[in-house]
Amino acid sequence: MPALATGAGHEPGLYELLAALPSQLQPHVSSPEDNTFLQDMFGERSLHSLIKIHERLQHYEETKPVPVLDNAASLAHNLCEELEGRPGSGEIRELLKLLSKPHVKSLLTIHDMVALKSYDPELPPLPDDLDDDEDSVKIIRLVKNKEPLGATIMRDDHTGAILVARIMRGGAADRSGLIHAGDELKEVNGIPTDDKKPEEIIRILAQSQGAITFKVVPGTKAETPTKEPKVFVKALFDYDPKEDSAIPCKEAGLAFKKGSILHIMSQDDATWWQAKIEGDASPRAGLVPSKQFQERRFAMRRPVATLQFHRASSKRSYDVTFEFAEDIEEDAECSGGVHVAGFRRSFRLSRRDKKKTNKSMYESKKSEMYDMADVPTYEEVTQYRRPSGAKHRLVVLIGPTGVGLAEMKRKLLICDPQHFGVPIPHTSRPKKSQESDGVEYHFISKSLFEADIHNNKFIEYGEYKGNYYGTSLDSLRSVVSKNKVCLFDVQPHVIKHLRTAEFKPFVVFVKPPSVERLRDTRKNAKILTGKDDKGSTKLFTEEDFEEMVITAQSMESQYGHLFEKVIVNDDLTAAFGELRLALKKIEAETHWVPVSWTHS
Numbered sequence: 296m297p298a299l300a301t302g303a304g305h306e307p308g309l310y311e312l313l314a315a316l317p318s319q320l321q322p323h324v325s326s327p328e329d330n331t332f333l334q335d336m337f338g339e340r341s342l343h344s345l346i347k348i349h350e351r352l353q354h355y356e357e358t359k360p361v362p363v364l365d366n367a368a369s370l371a372h373n374l375c376e377e378l379e380g381r382p383g384s385g386e387i388r389e390l391l392k393l394l395s396k397p398h399v400k401s402l403l404t405i406h407d408m409v410a411l412k413s414y415d416p417e418l419p420p421l422p423d424d425l426d427d428d429e430d431s432v433k434i435i436r437l438v439k440n441k442e443p444l445g446a447t448i449m450r451d452d453h454t455g456a457i458l459v460a461r462i463m464r465g466g467a468a469d470r471s472g473l474i475h476a477g478d479e480l481k482e483v484n485g486i487p488t489d490d491k492k493p494e495e496i497i498r499i500l501a502q503s504q505g506a507i508t509f510k511v512v513p514g515t516k517a518e519t520p521t522k523e524p525k526v527f528v529k530a531l532f533d534y535d536p537k538e539d540s541a542i543p544c545k546e547a548g549l550a551f552k553k554g555s556i557l558h559i560m561s562q563d564d565a566t567w568w569q570a571k572i573e574g575d576a577s578p579r580a581g582l583v584p585s586k587q588f589q590e591r592r593f594a595m596r597r598p599v600a601t602l603q604f605h606r607a608s609s610k611r612s613y614d615v616t617f618e619f620a621e622d623i624e625e626d627a628e629c630s631g632g633v634h635v636a637g638f639r640r641s642f643r644l645s646r647r648d649k650k651k652t653n654k655s656m657y658e659s660k661k662s663e664m665y666d667m668a669d670v671p672t673y674e675e676v677t678q679y680r681r682p683s684g685a686k687h688r689l690v691v692l693i694g695p696t697g698v699g700l701a702e703m704k705r706k707l708l709i710c711d712p713q714h715f716g717v718p719i720p721h722t723s724r725p726k727k728s729q730e731s732d733g734v735e736y737h738f739i740s741k742s743l744f745e746a747d748i749h750n751n752k753f754i755e756y757g758e759y760k761g762n763y764y765g766t767s768l769d770s771l772r773s774v775v776s777k778n779k780v781c782l783f784d785v786q787p788h789v790i791k792h793l794r795t796a797e798f799k800p801f802v803v804f805v806k807p808p809s810v811e812r813l814r815d816t817r818k819n820a821k822i823l824t825g826k827d828d829k830g831s832t833k834l835f836t837e838e839d840f841e842e843m844v845i846t847a848q849s850m851e852s853q854y855g856h857l858f859e860k861v862i863v864n865d866d867l868t869a870a871f872g873e874l875r876l877a878l879k880k881i882e883a884e885t886h887w888v889p890v891s892w893t894h895s
């Protein structure tokens with residue numbers, strides 16, 4: 296290790312520290328390689344030179360020297376020329392040799408630059424053939440790497456000029472700050488653009504390597520660098536720009552899936568927003584249809600979708616047959632010694648027992664039609680983490696009848712009865728001798744039930760054999776207020792009524808596997824026949840499996856945008872494990888929820 300210079304500097308402490316460091320660090324360094332590395336690093340000549348420079352600079356910083364001249368390089372050059380003609384002494388030869396060394400020349404050039412404070416890069420000379428009226432032309436040079444430029448161009452219909460149509464946020468052009476939407480492109484790498492189609496120019500750009508020179512006439516539109524607030528939305532539909540004939544530039548489009556979180560980076564254009572997928576490493580935005588534009592498109596397409604849905608529905612006749620099976624609380628409610636009051640089947644879609652259509656349910660039909668009028672495009676979201684001690688989100692389970700929602704609820708209640716709860720329903724039927732009010736049901740009179748319906752107290756209700764049954768909002772509140780996670784399975788059209796800041800529903804769709812897998816996994820499973828009030832069961836039929844799969848498809852296509860988690864109930868243990876994990880995450884981790892749920 297070279298000896299450390301004892302500099303005439305101001306910080307002898309620094310030298311001492313450097314000299315002492317290797318031996319001081321030695322006890323903490325385990326491998327000999329690391330030790331050698333440290334010795335080499337601290338003994339490195341360039342490090343010592345750097346410290347010397349640092350000291351000198353510090354010294355001069357204090358004395359604040361001003362340059363005597365700012366043309367040292369040319370002075371040295373002239374001197375060399377003069378001396379070269381003369382018969383030289385040894386000293387002259389030495390001076391000539393010194394002044395002609397490249398690093399001395401560079402040093403003097405840098406000296407002059409500093410003296411002149413001339414730090415700007417040298418720009419290429421302006422073309423000689425500029426028109427008089429082209430005085431506002433700009434020559435821009437960008438160095439292109441593999442990344443696209445992040446700008447789109449178009450031809451102005453009136454003037455024929457090639458204009459920069461938009462600059463993609465976060466892209467190379469945007470980051471340069473040199474090109475703006477509305478600028479007129481005159482030349483690319485010296486090639487005039489006036490006789491070129493936009494596609495040809497794009498091709499020239501794509502083929503260019505390294506530096507690209509643009510000649511542009513800046514647009515008249517004043518650039519106001521707007522600091523837009525950060526907007527995040529959840530996409531409620533799948534989008535592929537390649538399939539979109541309306542997008543102005545497919546290459547600039549951003550593909551996303553239903554449920555993706557998009558960071559909206561610009562809404563300057565009412566039709567095409569700029570967005571990137573949250574968490575994506577690329578800084579560059581892509582084009583996505585704006586909410587208004589997409590809503591308009593969906594609205595135009597909707598009659599077809601409605602027709603298809605109803606055709607499918609009427610063929611399979613699921614649309615109106617809802618079943619309310621009461622009296623099946625049976626032993627399941629008490630399994631594992633856990634009394635699970637109100638644990639019963641809820642009003643879910645069924646095709647079974649067609650004869651019993653008289654057990655019709657309230658607003659279902661109307662609501663389905665209403666749902667078709669909703670156009671799911673984007674929903675503004677924000678990050679949310681349940682504050683400790685705050686109420687839990689309502690857990691809403693959705694799925695076709697027989698898929699296993701009751702099984703999932705039962706398992707959750709058994710594994711942690713202190714943590715999970717279910718709402719106790721109301722009924723207007725008389726209480727049976729073995730029942731207690733507020734345990735199996737809240738027993739109320741028919742007139743009171745009707746008054747509560749009128750006052751919108753029920754999130755769902757139905758009539759069966761002249762008696763009302765229903766679940767009230769207050770019964771959900773009662774579970775939540777006990778600091779429990781309230782489990783609630785409903786028909787999907789009810790979800791939207793629960794989507795409030797109060798309940799913040801976490802919607803889980805339990806989906807059946809294929810008919811083949813259902814056949815394999817449900818060999819011995821039983822479903823309710825709905826043939827009587829006693830909860831009689833039967834084995835699944837092939838028709839039940841098919842119905843389950845088709846109903847699930849309909850539910851997913853109509854309500855899929857409201858599902859936060861989709862679980863395929865193939866193997867029960869695996870499906871239950873997935874549900875538990877999802878619920879744990881929602882309770883403890885940060886996730887996205889609609890913005891409206893966080894302002895109260």
Ligand SMILES: Nc1ncnc2c1ncn2[C@@H]1O[C@H](COP(=O)(O)OP(=O)(O)OP(=O)(O)O)[C@@H](O)[C@H]1O
Pocket residue numbers: 640641643694695696697698699700701702703816817820821822823864865866867868870
């Ligand atoms: N993954 C599975 N593998 C095998 N059997 C299952 C599975 N999931 C549920 N089952 C069984 O299927 C039957 C129907 O399940 P469950 O009663 O939970 O359905 P459900 O969705 O509540 O339907 P419904 O609303 O008609 O009662 C039960 O016997 C249940 O044990």
